[in-house]
Amino acid sequence: MGLTVSSRANMIGWLQAAPLALVLGGFLVVPVIMIVVVSFWGATEWSIYPAFQFDNYEFLFTSWVTYAVFLKTFKYAFITWVLTLCIGFTVAYFLAFHVRNLSWQIALFLLCTIPFWTSNIIRMISWIPFLGRNGIANQTLISWGVIDEPMEWLLFSDFSVILAFVHLYTLFMVVPIFNSMMRIDRSLLEAAVDGGASGLQTLWNVVIPLCKPGIMIGTIFVVTLVMGDFFTVRIMSGSQSANVGRLISNDISLLQYPSASATAIILLLTVLIVIGVLLRFVDIRKEL
Numbered sequence: 001m002g003l004t005v006s007s008r009a010n011m012i013g014w015l016q017a018a019p020l021a022l023v024l025g026g027f028l029v030v031p032v033i034m035i036v037v038v039s040f041w042g043a044t045e046w047s048i049y050p051a052f053q054f055d056n057y058e059f060l061f062t063s064w065v066t067y068a069v070f071l072k073t074f075k076y077a078f079i080t081w082v083l084t085l086c087i088g089f090t091v092a093y094f095l096a097f098h099v100r101n102l103s104w105q106i107a108l109f110l111l112c113t114i115p116f117w118t119s120n121i122i123r124m125i126s127w128i129p130f131l132g133r134n135g136i137a138n139q140t141l142i143s144w145g146v147i148d149e150p151m152e153w154l155l156f157s158d159f160s161v162i163l164a165f166v167h168l169y170t171l172f173m174v175v176p177i178f179n180s181m182m183r184i185d186r187s188l189l190e191a192a193v194d195g196g197a198s199g200l201q202t203l204w205n206v207v208i209p210l211c212k213p214g215i216m217i218g219t220i221f222v223v224t225l226v227m228g229d230f231f232t233v234r235i236m237s238g239s240q241s242a243n244v245g246r247l248i249s250n251d252i253s254l255l256q257y258p259s260a261s262a263t264a265i266i267l268l269l270t271v272l273i274v275i276g277v278l279l280r281f282v283d284i285r286k287e288l
Contacts, residue, residue: 032268035261035264035265036261036265038257038258038261039056039057039258039261039262039264040052040053040054040056040258041053041257041258041261042055042258043255043256043257043258043259046255048255048257048258056258056259056261056262057262057266059259060259060262060263060266066247069242069243069244069246069247070244070270072241072242072243073226073227073243073244073245074227076158076161076162076165076226076227076233076243077222077223077226077227079162080162080165080166080169080222080226081219081222081223081226083162083166083170084165084169084170084172084173084218084222085173085215085218085219087166087170087173087174088170088171088173088174088177088218089173089177089211091112091170091174091178092174092177092178092181092214093181093203093207095108095109095178096178096181096182096184097181109178112171112174113171115167115171116171120232121231123167123168124164124167124168124231124232124235124236125235127155127160127163127164127167127236128155128235131154131155131160131163132154132155133150133152133155134150135155137154138150138151138154155236155238156236156237156238156240157237158237158241160236160237161232161233161236161237161241163236164232164235164236165226165229165232168225168232169221169222169225169226172218172221172222172225173215173219173221173222174218175218176213176214176215176217176218176221177211177214177215177218178214179214180210180211180212180213180214180215181207181210181214183210184206184207184210184211188206188210189202189206189207192205192206212281212282213282213283215282216278216279216281216282219278220275220278223271223274223275224271224275227243227244227245227267227270227271227274228245228267228271229243229245230243230245230248230249231245233245233246234246234249244263244266244267245267247263248260248263248264248267251263
């Protein structure tokens with residue numbers, strides 16, 4: 001008995017999805033399962049051993065350091081999200097509605113991507129000579145008479161960490177918002193203007209609601225990247241601050257793989273919960 005057209009189409013669909021499923025299974029699902037397994041193992045100062053115990057999770061949930069580090073991580077993520085959203089929305093709005101020529105739109109968009117042609121590490125470290133005690137920023141302000149002595153808080157502080165995050169991840173907010181804005185039917189904007197709406201009213205009642213899927217996608221990108229980062233915090237804070245990624249990195253450097261795995265699982269669950277909450281407010285399938 002031959003296959004029906006729908007059955008054949010389903011089979012072809014599964015065959016087409018099989019390579020991606022194998023890749024995701026081998027490089028995502030299997031490693032996560034291994035991390036879950038190792039998180040229940042035990043460890044000494046010089047070795048780890050297979051076991052099934054909750055010591056790693058018990059230590060994490062009973063240590064005030066865990067809560068302090070997670071709070072610091074949420075602080076970095078929230079402030080970075082607010083700043084990248086403001087900057088990203090402004091840039092995307094300018095490109096979508098104020099630059100009429102398609103060639104100029106492409107040129108300016110490529111201009112925004114120029115910093116991303118280099119490594120994240122290079123772009124981040126480039127702030128150090130600019131923000132340092134004898135850096136360009138302090139020396140310029142002193143020469144202008146704005147300050148009398150160098151500002152120490154510009155570098156190796158929360159300010160420098162957040163500045164680096166914003167520099168690194170703003171484009172991840174610009175792209176999805178710009179994509180949402182380009183999908184907006186211009187006749188809706190014209191109808192709002194004809195109805196007597198001001199520019200601000202049109203922005204608040206038409207543009208922003210229609211950009212929510214793009215804003216949510218950008219939010220997921222930025223929050224996920226910031227919460228999983230460890231190198232930026234280490235370098236830009238001068239090792240004076242820490243986030244969850246740094247906590248995991250320290251455990252790995254001390255060969256405490258079970259503890260690092262437990263922390264990684266808690267971080268993964270936290271990020272998934274945050275993403276789940278965000279997806280409850282906006283249906284991002286409109287953008288996919």
